Amino acid sequence: MNGLDYTILIGTMLAIAAYAIWQTRGRTDLSSYLKGSGETRWLTIGLSVMATQASAVTFLSTPGQGYESGLGFVQNYFGAPLALIVVAVFFLPIYRRLKVYTAYEYLGLRFDPKTRILGAALFLLQRGLGAGITIYAPAIVLSTVMGWRLDVTIICSGLFVVAYTVAGGCDAVSLTQKYQIGVIFAGMIAAFFVLLSKMPNGLTFGDSMAIAGGFHKLEAVDFSLNMDRRYTLWSGVLGGMFLAMSYFGTDQSQVQRYLGGRSLREGRLGLMFNAVFKIPMQFFILLLGVLIFVFYQFERPPVFFNKSAWNYQAEHGQGAKLRAIESGFEAAHAEEKARLQEWLVARHSGNAAAEASAHEAVAGAHEKVEGARLETRAVLKAAGPASGSNDADYVFIDFILDYLPHGLIGLLVTAFFAAALSSKAGELNALGSTTTVDIYRHLVKSDATDAHYLVASKCFTAFWGLVAIAFALFANLSENLIQAVNILGSIFYGVVLGMFLVAFFLRRVGGTAVFWSALAAQALVFVLYASLGISYLWYNVIGCAACVGFSLVLQAVVGPGDPATSGARA
Amino acid sequence: MTQPEDDEKTGLPGLRTWSQVYLAVIIVFVIWVGLLAALSRTFS
Numbered sequence: 018m019n020g021l022d023y024t025i026l027i028g029t030m031l032a033i034a035a036y037a038i039w040q041t042r043g044r045t046d047l048s049s050y051l052k053g054s055g056e057t058r059w060l061t062i063g064l065s066v067m068a069t070q071a072s073a074v075t076f077l078s079t080p081g082q083g084y085e086s087g088l089g090f091v092q093n094y095f096g097a098p099l100a101l102i103v104v105a106v107f108f109l110p111i112y113r114r115l116k117v118y119t120a121y122e123y124l125g126l127r128f129d130p131k132t133r134i135l136g137a138a139l140f141l142l143q144r145g146l147g148a149g150i151t152i153y154a155p156a157i158v159l160s161t162v163m164g165w166r167l168d169v170t171i172i173c174s175g176l177f178v179v180a181y182t183v184a185g186g187c188d189a190v191s192l193t194q195k196y197q198i199g200v201i202f203a204g205m206i207a208a209f210f211v212l213l214s215k216m217p218n219g220l221t222f223g224d225s226m227a228i229a230g231g232f233h234k235l236e237a238v239d240f241s242l243n244m245d246r247r248y249t250l251w252s253g254v255l256g257g258m259f260l261a262m263s264y265f266g267t268d269q270s271q272v273q274r275y276l277g278g279r280s281l282r283e284g285r286l287g288l289m290f291n292a293v294f295k296i297p298m299q300f301f302i303l304l305l306g307v308l309i310f311v312f313y314q315f316e317r318p319p320v321f322f323n324k325s326a327w328n329y330q331a332e333h334g335q336g337a338k339l340r341a342i343e344s345g346f347e348a349a350h351a352e353e354k355a356r357l358q359e360w361l362v363a364r365h366s367g368n369a370a371a372e373a374s375a376h377e378a379v380a381g382a383h384e385k386v387e388g389a390r391l392e393t394r395a396v397l398k399a400a401g402p403a404s405g406s407n408d409a410d411y412v413f414i415d416f417i418l419d420y421l422p423h424g425l426i427g428l429l430v431t432a433f434f435a436a437a438l439s440s441k442a443g444e445l446n447a448l449g450s451t452t453t454v455d456i457y458r459h460l461v462k463s464d465a466t467d468a469h470y471l472v473a474s475k476c477f478t479a480f481w482g483l484v485a486i487a488f489a490l491f492a493n494l495s496e497n498l499i500q501a502v503n504i505l506g507s508i509f510y511g512v513v514l515g516m517f518l519v520a521f522f523l524r525r526v527g528g529t530a531v532f533w534s535a536l537a538a539q540a541l542v543f544v545l546y547a548s549l550g551i552s553y554l555w556y557n558v559i560g561c562a563a564c565v566g567f568s569l570v571l572q573a574v575v576g577p578g579d580p581a582t583s584g585a586r587a
Numbered sequence: 588m589t590q591p592e593d594d595e596k597t598g599l600p601g602l603r604t605w606s607q608v609y610l611a612v613i614i615v616f617v618i619w620v621g622l623l624a625a626l627s628r629t630f631s
Contacts, residue, residue, distance in 0.1 A: 091623065098616040102609045230630025237623035250620070282598065285605065292612045296619045 022427030034181040037192040041185035047467040050186035053277025062287025068194035069443035073155035073436040081409030083306020087234035092248045096258025101292040104266040127520040128528030137455035143509035149488025155437040179482030190442045197435035204432030256554025263514035270447035322411035346389035353382035449478030511560020526572045534567030
């Protein structure tokens with residue numbers, strides 16, 4: 018990064034935050050602070066929903082997923098369009114009709130106070146932890162490659178987002194997200210075109226796709242019924258639908274984005290915007306990773322993308338081993354490149370037999386390349402577990418720093434920070450609101466003025482910001498970052514969704530039955546997660562089904578006498 | 588439940604009811620999955 022890059026980064030971030038604070042100045046009522054002014058249009062809602070979900074992890078880590086495993090991860094989002102329709106049809110009208118501040122307030126109206134607190138507590142627990150990952154994930158990658166101090170990166174970016182979220186509330190979050198997502202799209206599209214321009218002369222887009230396909234990177238849809246496979250069409254549609262329904266319909270960080278819509282129509286269109294564009298957006302980001310993989314078949318990549326970890330171990334006792342592997346890797350890559358060029362010649366000549374034989378030679382050479390990469394990982398892992406963690410998260414940022422011109426580097430790093438801050442702001446806003454409305458106002462002080470709750474909300478938002486910063490300072494993750502976020506969500510989301518589905522559709526089930534059923538279902542999910550090896554997406558289905566099933570059984574056992582509050586029924 | 592008139596209109600050309608909007612979204616989804624499946628098959 019040079020002066021131009023830093024100017025773009027700091028200037029853009031400060032300008033967006035300052036604009037949002039300026040636009041929302043003087044708003045002192047609780048409702049507009051928590052839900053917005055009630056004038057938000059569908060495009061702002063749609064972009065805000067998208068920005069809250071798409072954190073920096075999405076843009077840093079997903080291309081790495083594409084590079085390593087191809088397009089299969091896109092199936093994770095197959096359930097989203099269907100889930101968003103369910104949310105638009107059932108959840109949104111009820112929230113608007115009851116004029117709730119939080120989704121969990123609805124549980125209190127429909128069931129009882131303890132169920133409301135349980136819903137809010139599950140949200141605070143999983144989102145509080147998730148907020149730490151949201152801030153830690155980009156910081157660890159960016160600080161490593163930029164040479165910044167990790168703690169300083171976490172504290173500076175954390176305090177910055179806390180400042181404008183506390184100052185401007187819900188509207189400031191939506192406004193900043195709208196412009197931040199613009200910066201993100203500009204950065205990703207620019208990276209895509211630069212990547213295409215860096216491909217070898219004579220290599221067509223069709224050739225690139227054929228190469229990617231030859232390495233099984235374009236297997237976007239897997240029809241297998243094997244539940245152990247992490248991403249299949251079925252786990253994506255069914256598990257992904259439950260995950261997305263819970264996330265978009267019951268997670269306050271999303272509910273808050275569309276509650277402030279000008280009308281029901283604006284909220285619905287904002288959700289439908291995401292239903293249409295979520296899959297293509299994820300596909301595009303994964304394709305970027307796949308094309309980086311193709312690019313690195315002709316341009317030698319580092320043997321391990323986390324160069325700092327490699328350099329550190331090379332200088333601390335592992336130098337001989339690592340350099341020997343790297344030398345073998347260079348030879349294997351040169352051989353693979355030569356075989357690949359022969360394969361392309363055979364492909365262009367239309368000789369199917371020669372093409373098949375050349376493809377086999379490429380596959381053999383690629384095995385040697387991958388062998389060297391795996392060997393490097395093993396050496397690094399043995400030397401220090403933290404060094405040997407997945408280096409897929411570093412693929413995209415390494416490409417940016419090595420091959421993009423200055424100015425564009427600044428734009429991309431700005432895009433990562435914009436993504437980090439936009440999702441973080443949405444989470445903090447929701448954590449502060451839920452703590453104020455569902456815990457503080459409900460349990461601690463129920464007779465104060467709006468002005469008092471406004472101050473309390475700002476204090477709780479700041480508190481959660483500091484908790485997230487503290488968590489990020491002590492975090493240590495070994496999973497690919499995007500998967501870590503989704504796994505954490507899947508453990509809790511199913512049960513929370515189950516509580517809401519019971520509330521909407523099972524009118525005879527009361528608060529006591531659903532409360533104890535939710536606790537039992539959550540315990541079941543914990544036990545299954547610890548003992549089974551199935552795709553984490555299925556825990557959304559299991560948690561939800563267990564909560565609904567247990568509620569029906571328990572209600573049958575306890576019998577009537579615990580009626581739902583009729584005013585809050587669907 | 589009665590919705591305000593403004594909320595019943597979608598405001599989208601050619602998609603006058605919300606059912607039509609949801610159907611259109613499902614059709615777009617099916618097209619996406621179909622295209623991705625075709626991509627997988629073409630380059631497998």
